[in-house]
Amino acid sequence: MYVNSPGTENVSLSLTFLGKKVGRHCSVAPASKQRAWEINARSPCPEPPGGSLGIGHAPAPVRVGEELPGSVPDLREETNQPRSCPVVHNTHLDLNTGTNPEMRAEMMDSRIYIPYESAELCIMQIAGDMQTMKCKHREMVQELEENYEIASRENQERTVQTIRSYYQNKLNALKRILDLYQEKVERKNSHCEERINSVSRKNETLLEDLRAEKKKCREEALQWQREKNKMLELFSTRLDLLHSHQASTLQELQLARQEVGKVQEMLKNSPQEEVQPQVLPTEAGVLQTELGCSDTELPLEGAQARLEELKESLYKREREITELLDAEQTAIPPIPVAQPSCAVLLHAVVEKSHHICSKVSEARLLLDNMLEDNCVALSLAREKLDHMSQMTVNDSNRKEEDTPDLEWMDSSDECASNVQLLQETVRECEIAQMALDCIRVGASPSLSAPDLEGILAKGEGVKSVCQQFLLLQDQLKQLREEKLQVIENYTSERIMRKKYYNLVNDMKGKIRVYCRIRPMSWAETAQGGAIVVERLDQYSVSVVTLRGLREFQFDQVFSGESSQEDVFQDINRLIQSSIDGYNVCIFAYGQTGSGKTFSMVGDRDQRNPGIMPRAFNAIFDIIQENGTKFECKVSAYMLELYNDRLQDLFVGGADAQSRRVEIKRNRKGLVFAQGAETKEASSAGELFAMFQQACASRHITATKMNVESSRSHLIIGIMLESRNLTNGSVSFGKLSLVDLAGSERAAKTGARDDQLKEATSINKSLSALGDVISALSLELSHIPYRNSKLTQIMQDSLGGNAKTLMIVNVSPCDCNLEETLTSLIYATRVKAITNNAQRNLESKEIAQLKEVILKLKAGQPVEDVDV
Numbered sequence: 001m002y003v004n005s006p007g008t009e010n011v012s013l014s015l016t017f018l019g020k021k022v023g024r025h026c027s028v029a030p031a032s033k034q035r036a037w038e039i040n041a042r043s044p045c046p047e048p049p050g051g052s053l054g055i056g057h058a059p060a061p062v063r064v065g066e067e068l069p070g071s072v073p074d075l076r077e078e079t080n081q082p083r084s085c086p087v088v089h090n091t092h093l094d095l096n097t098g099t100n101p102e103m104r105a106e107m108m109d110s111r112i113y114i115p116y117e118s119a120e121l122c123i124m125q126i127a128g129d130m131q132t133m134k135c136k137h138r139e140m141v142q143e144l145e146e147n148y149e150i151a152s153r154e155n156q157e158r159t160v161q162t163i164r165s166y167y168q169n170k171l172n173a174l175k176r177i178l179d180l181y182q183e184k185v186e187r188k189n190s191h192c193e194e195r196i197n198s199v200s201r202k203n204e205t206l207l208e209d210l211r212a213e214k215k216k217c218r219e220e221a222l223q224w225q226r227e228k229n230k231m232l233e234l235f236s237t238r239l240d241l242l243h244s245h246q247a248s249t250l251q252e253l254q255l256a257r258q259e260v261g262k263v264q265e266m267l268k269n270s271p272q273e274e275v276q277p278q279v280l281p282t283e284a285g286v287l288q289t290e291l292g293c294s295d296t297e298l299p300l301e302g303a304q305a306r307l308e309e310l311k312e313s314l315y316k317r318e319r320e321i322t323e324l325l326d327a328e329q330t331a332i333p334p335i336p337v338a339q340p341s342c343a344v345l346l347h348a349v350v351e352k353s354h355h356i357c358s359k360v361s362e363a364r365l366l367l368d369n370m371l372e373d374n375c376v377a378l379s380l381a382r383e384k385l386d387h388m389s390q391m392t393v394n395d396s397n398r399k400e401e402d403t404p405d406l407e408w409m410d411s412s413d414e415c416a417s418n419v420q421l422l423q424e425t426v427r428e429c430e431i432a433q434m435a436l437d438c439i440r441v442g443a444s445p446s447l448s449a450p451d452l453e454g455i456l457a458k459g460e461g462v463k464s465v466c467q468q469f470l471l472l473q474d475q476l477k478q479l480r481e482e483k484l485q486v487i488e489n490y491t492s493e494r495i496m497r498k499k500y501y502n503l504v505n506d507m508k509g510k511i512r513v514y515c516r517i518r519p520m521s522w523a524e525t526a527q528g529g530a531i532v533v534e535r536l537d538q539y540s541v542s543v544v545t546l547r548g549l550r551e552f553q554f555d556q557v558f559s560g561e562s563s564q565e566d567v568f569q570d571i572n573r574l575i576q577s578s579i580d581g582y583n584v585c586i587f588a589y590g591q592t593g594s595g596k597t598f599s600m601v602g603d604r605d606q607r608n609p610g611i612m613p614r615a616f617n618a619i620f621d622i623i624q625e626n627g628t629k630f631e632c633k634v635s636a637y638m639l640e641l642y643n644d645r646l647q648d649l650f651v652g653g654a655d656a657q658s659r660r661v662e663i664k665r666n667r668k669g670l671v672f673a674q675g676a677e678t679k680e681a682s683s684a685g686e687l688f689a690m691f692q693q694a695c696a697s698r699h700i701t702a703t704k705m706n707v708e709s710s711r712s713h714l715i716i717g718i719m720l721e722s723r724n725l726t727n728g729s730v731s732f733g734k735l736s737l738v739d740l741a742g743s744e745r746a747a748k749t750g751a752r753d754d755q756l757k758e759a760t761s762i763n764k765s766l767s768a769l770g771d772v773i774s775a776l777s778l779e780l781s782h783i784p785y786r787n788s789k790l791t792q793i794m795q796d797s798l799g800g801n802a803k804t805l806m807i808v809n810v811s812p813c814d815c816n817l818e819e820t821l822t823s824l825i826y827a828t829r830v831k832a833i834t835n836n837a838q839r840n841l842e843s844k845e846i847a848q849l850k851e852v853i854l855k856l857k858a859g860q861p862v863e864d865v866d867v
């Protein structure tokens with residue numbers, strides 16, 4: 001409130017609210033003229049407190065001043081004051097002499113003259129009143145401000161609370177998902193472990209079964225051997241018995257014939273001469289005793305009867321012999337085994353025996369002893385046979401010289417039977433010798449069919465042995481089948497176990513390693529190189545080293561016959577992962593000329609495209625397949641690391657030299673090439689065209705080891721930004737495809753000058769890569785990534801957050817044995833490295849905010865919709 005001096009001609013009182021003039025005027029006449037206040041009330045006029053001024057009762061015209069903001073509270077209610085300028089917050093008494101004439105006239109019309117003292121009092125009161133109002137207003141403003149602050153704080157808190165609860169919910173949901181996932185993984189792990197355990201148990205049982213079967217076989221073989229020996233013994237004693245029986249029967253028959261002959265002679269001579277008693281040989285004595293009287297007492301008449309008797313006895317004996325022979329014949333029915341089966345059987349038995357002898361030292365010893373014994377027996381039998389034959393010859397000579405007597409006849413018969421016996425023995429020994437020889441060397445016996453039949457037809461024992469053979473052969477066949485089944489089961493279980501093991505490793509983030517053996521090259525074959533590296537099965541590779549066979553295990557092993565399709569088959573899944581927002585790296589490692597470029601790029605005319613061109617197609621195939629669900633942006637950079645310098649392969653000519661490309665890492669640890677040109681591609685063809693352009697700029701030279709040797713590391717980075725059309729989330733994946741230059745020895749490649757420099761740089765970077773691999777596999781605290789640009793580029797792929805696949809390429813030839821072993825050992829170390837693959841996913845809101853930031857940075861306008 002401003003009050004002008006009373007000497008002023010005109011005093012105007014103006015009121016303002018929050019800086020706005022609200023229009024209350026008081027005009028005060030100069031004291032000399034009329035010491036009174038002239039009040040021009042432009043609003044419903046207030047009644048001054050106390051009402052002593054008489055303003056209220058004067059019919060003064062009241063003017064309504066400017067309207068105050070409606071929101072201003074009515075102060076009368078709060079201050080219990082009569083209604084007076086409710087909207088006034090601030091009051092000014094303004095010296096205003098420049099009122100326009102109309103206004104002034106109006107004002108003059110509505111003038112109220114108040115005595116100066118009263119006016120002064122009134123003004124003082126009004127001023128005091130206003131002061132109070134001002135305080136009140138201040139308090140209100142303060143209160144309002146406080147309220148506003150509280151409200152805004154509450155609002156903020158509420159917002160924070162909402163955000164917090166929103167993120168808490170999200171976090172909880174994520175936790176639940178994570179728990180579920182973990183549970184799933186654990187369940188899968190335990191399932192895998194269970195399977196592995198069950199497979200191991202099965203393996204063990206199978207092995208035990210195999211051992212038991214082997215033992216059983218051995219025991220059976222031994223039992224069979226014992227049985228055979230027993231049978232042979234039985235057979236030979238029975239044969240001996242038969243022989244002796246036969247011999248004695250023949251003797252008896254002969255004697256009887258002689259007797260009959262004599263009797264017949266006696267009968268013929270009986271009319272002329274008397275029957276002379278004869279001294280019968282000892283054998284005939286039996287007959288004499290049988291007849292019960294001496295020949296001298298024998299009456300002639302009784303001779304006929306005796307003859308008949310003798311004949312009868314003779315027939316009886318013959319019948320007996322025939323029966324015996326028949327019985328022998330029927331006792332040994334023809335062997336059910338046909339001739340060829342006998343031969344097969346014998347062959348199988350000999351083979352089996354040879355096998356046993358070669359495996360079991362005791363059996364071999366036994367065989368040697370048997371051979372020795374048989375040799376001795378054979379030579380003895382032969383000697384005896386010679387001797388006997390000699391004796392027989394001598395006797396027959398004697399017979400021709402002298403008249404034969406009965407004694408000589410007997411001895412000659414004995415001789416003949418002995419010779420026969422000996423011949424049999426010799427024959428048996430010879431057969432045994434042949435059989436034992438066959439068993440010793442494992443050759444097939446060359447017995448003739450009659451020989452075989454002869455052996456087999458000799459008795460019960462042989463028959464039983466044959467049956468045993470057949471049985472044994474059956475069992476053997478069964479065992480073999482079982483063994484095959486066991487091996488088959490074992491192989492399939494092993495493959496399955498390996499598969500699950502890989503799956504578990506994959507889940508743990510282990511780097512996958514494939515091994516690819518290339519076919520022998522023309523030069524290697526021409527040099528007469530031998531194959532020393534071979535694929536054993538889907539997961540194993542064997543190397544013949546100077547110290548023996550070494551075996552390496554990988555996630556997949558491809559042989560020289562494997563096609564590019566075979567290699568790419570599993571890689572498709574990794575491409576899908578990169579589109580899903582993972583950082584994926586596929587790189588080929590190996591010595592020069594081992595087939596890295598063939599695997600990664602393919603052959604020159606792209607008749608066998610490698611992983612890179614196939615990956616380009618796969619990316620766009622997947623994008624097309626999921627076109628309704630995702631929207632994907634593909635961009636790529638292509639670099640080469642040549643002589644430790646990064647070069648952008650999209651930039652040619654002089655620009656390429658001046659362009660500086662640096663390896664940088666973003667906050668998430670992802671590597672990117674700063675300064676390299678990144679081009680967008682909308683189709684596989686476009687990407688492939690870029691790739692061809694890049695390959696054309698690559699450094700390739702012919703060396704002694706490879707006509708198209710890569711002298712640089714090729715690094716292709718494909719960025720995949722895919723937006724989920726359903727929930728708006730955005731994922732960022734990167735697919736790095738790296739074709740490393742091969743390690744080489746200058747002596748082998750014939751490198752000189754520039755090539756030597758290139759080789760040194762290649763070897764240096766590869767050695768740094770080796771150091772990183774070693775450190776990672778040993779889980780050292782410091783990993784020397786910074787030692788080389790190559791390791792810097794590969795930092796997010798080795799021990800980083802990528803899903804990594806390494807293809808170790810090797811040559812099969814012995815001339816590269818050392819390098820192959822080094823590569824395989826390195827690859828085995830890589831297998832031990834664990835990565836921490838993570839998905840680069842952002843929610844819709846974050847993606848939008850990032851876009852806004854980008855726009856703001858670029859100085860572009862941001863619309864409300866963007867926020």
Ligand SMILES: Nc1ncnc2c1ncn2[C@@H]1O[C@H](COP(=O)(O)OP(=O)(O)OP(=O)(O)O)[C@@H](O)[C@H]1O
Pocket residue numbers: 517518519521560590591592593594595596597598599603706708709710711740741742743809
């Ligand atoms: N799996 C394969 N099948 C047929 N040929 C192959 C195979 N792998 C490699 N080759 C042939 O072997 C030769 C050398 O292969 P490549 O150039 O790919 O070796 P590299 O490891 O890339 O060598 P460098 O490190 O010197 O570049 C080429 O002629 C290639 O065609």
